[in-house]
Amino acid sequence: MSGSDSLASRLASGDRRALAKAITLIESTRPADRAAADALLEAILPQSGGAIRVGLSGTPGAGKSTFIEAFGTYLTAAGHKVAVLAVDPSSRRSGGSILGDKTRMERLSRDRNAFIRPSPAGEELGGVARRTREAILAVEAAGFDVVLVETVGVGQSETAVADMTDLFVLIHAPGGGDELQGVKRGIMELADMVVVNKADGDLLPAARRSAADLKGALHLMRPKHKGWTVPVLLVSALEEKGIAEVWAGIGEFRALLGESGLKAARQEQALAWMAAALRDGLLAALAADEDIAKETQRLEADVSAGRITPPAAAERLLARFLQT
Numbered sequence: 001m002s003g004s005d006s007l008a009s010r011l012a013s014g015d016r017r018a019l020a021k022a023i024t025l026i027e028s029t030r031p032a033d034r035a036a037a038d039a040l041l042e043a044i045l046p047q048s049g050g051a052i053r054v055g056l057s058g059t060p061g062a063g064k065s066t067f068i069e070a071f072g073t074y075l076t077a078a079g080h081k082v083a084v085l086a087v088d089p090s091s092r093r094s095g096g097s098i099l100g101d102k103t104r105m106e107r108l109s110r111d112r113n114a115f116i117r118p119s120p121a122g123e124e125l126g127g128v129a130r131r132t133r134e135a136i137l138a139v140e141a142a143g144f145d146v147v148l149v150e151t152v153g154v155g156q157s158e159t160a161v162a163d164m165t166d167l168f169v170l171i172h173a174p175g176g177g178d179e180l181q182g183v184k185r186g187i188m189e190l191a192d193m194v195v196v197n198k199a200d201g202d203l204l205p206a207a208r209r210s211a212a213d214l215k216g217a218l219h220l221m222r223p224k225h226k227g228w229t230v231p232v233l234l235v236s237a238l239e240e241k242g243i244a245e246v247w248a249g250i251g252e253f254r255a256l257l258g259e260s261g262l263k264a265a266r267q268e269q270a271l272a273w274m275a276a277a278l279r280d281g282l283l284a285a286l287a288a289d290e291d292i293a294k295e296t297q298r299l300e301a302d303v304s305a306g307r308i309t310p311p312a313a314a315e316r317l318l319a320r321f322l323q324t
Contacts, residue, residue, distance in 0.1 A: 005043055007021065007022055007025075008040060008141070011044060011047075011142045012044075012047055012141060014142055014143045015142075016115070019115065020117075022044075022138045022142075023117055023135050025037050026041070026131055026134045027135075037134070040138075044138065047140070048136075048137040048141050049137075050140055051144055051145050051146055052145065052147070052166060052167075052250065052254065053147045053149065053166045054148050054165055054166065054167050054168075054169060055150075055151070055164070055167065055168040056068065056149065056150040056161075056168075056171060057150070057170055057171065058173075059170075059171070059173055060173075061173045062172055062197050062198075063197045065105055066197070066237040066238060067171055067235065068108070068148060068150065069105040069107060069237070070238075070240050071246060071247075072084060072105075072108045072111070072148065073107060074240070074244070074247065075146055075247065076111050076113040076114055081114075081115075081145055081146070082108075082111075082113065082114045082115070082146045082148065083115045083116075083139035083147045084114070084115070084116040084117070085117055085118075085135050085139070085147065085150070086118045086132075086149070086150050086151070087149065087152070087157050087160055087161050115139060115142075117135065129160040129164065129276075130277060132149060132160075132164065133164050133273055149164060149165050158187050158190055159190065164269060164273075166253075166262060166266075168190050168192050169195055169246075170187060170188070170193070170195070171194075171195045172195065172210060172214065173198060174196060174197075174203045174209075174210050175206060185221075188218065189221055189222075191218075191224075191230055192224065192228070192230060193233065194218070194230060194231070195235050195246060196214065196233070196235065197236070199211075199235055199236050200238060200241070207234055211233075218230050227256055228253065233245055233249065285321070286317065291320075292320065299313040300313075
């Protein structure tokens with residue numbers, strides 16, 4: 001039995017050490033580990049795909065970590081196995097805020113039916129997103145039936161998370177109309193569900209106003225899925241209120257998609273992943289070619305000086321690369 005087959009067998013048995021080792025292998029940037037990681041992923045692919053994949057993002061101060069811990073604990077108490085993964089393209093600069101989240105989610109991190117793992121630091125979002133997709137396959141093969149993928153970065157990371165999950169949840173803090181200005185329209189358009197957290201105590205009236213404002217804003221947007229009105233739910237993660245309603249809403253969304261709809265969505269995501277991997281591979285190959293690198297520098301100077309258009313420079317580089 002090869003090393004990848006042995007690791008795959010241990011994963012299938014729910015061995016947590018094997019899962020940690022598998023994700024470490026997947027995250028490795030060493031060329032020698034890439035072949036082993038690919039072999040492992042091929043071996044576990046038939047055992048993956050059975051989980052509900054939920055993407056999560058949140059506005060600053062929304063209490064995302066508190067919500068994830070309350071939600072994850074609710075699910076494990078109901079008999080589910082929950083994995084929390086993160087997409088964090090900014091972790092090299094910020095020090096990795098997900099590590100802080102893991103410390104704050106202390107109760108969930110001690111739960112035997114939960115698994116919390118940050119994505120590796122990286123300069124390029126594409127690489128982090130790819131490894132997170134691969135980590136999803138690993139945790140599913142290990143028997144986790146709910147995967148929560150959170151974005152702790154900003155901007156494009158929300159799109160990356162939405163493109164690898166079945167449903168995208170936006171977590172919002174209580175506030176008025178002015179606070180809504182801080183929520184980018186693009187992120188709102190990604191949402192399949194909106195959760196207004198901290199709906200308790202003195203913040204309850206503000207949470208209700210936020211929910212009303214968000215419903216109004218969502219009403220003006222084109223529906224993402226036919227037949228689905230994005231729900232805006234009031235939740236108190238601190239008091240663990242509204243958590244069951246979030247899970248019920250996720251179930252309703254999955255029922256609306258149906259097996260055929262879910263399969264089609266995941267097939268589309270897989271093809272997009274393949275296209276992204278191909279682009280990343282081509283760019284890496286271009287960067288590794290010394291002659292192309294020198295020509296790139298010359299063309300960059302020409303583009304900067306206005307002697308050639310950017311598309312023409314790109315076409316020239318590609319044509320030269322294809323001739324080598």
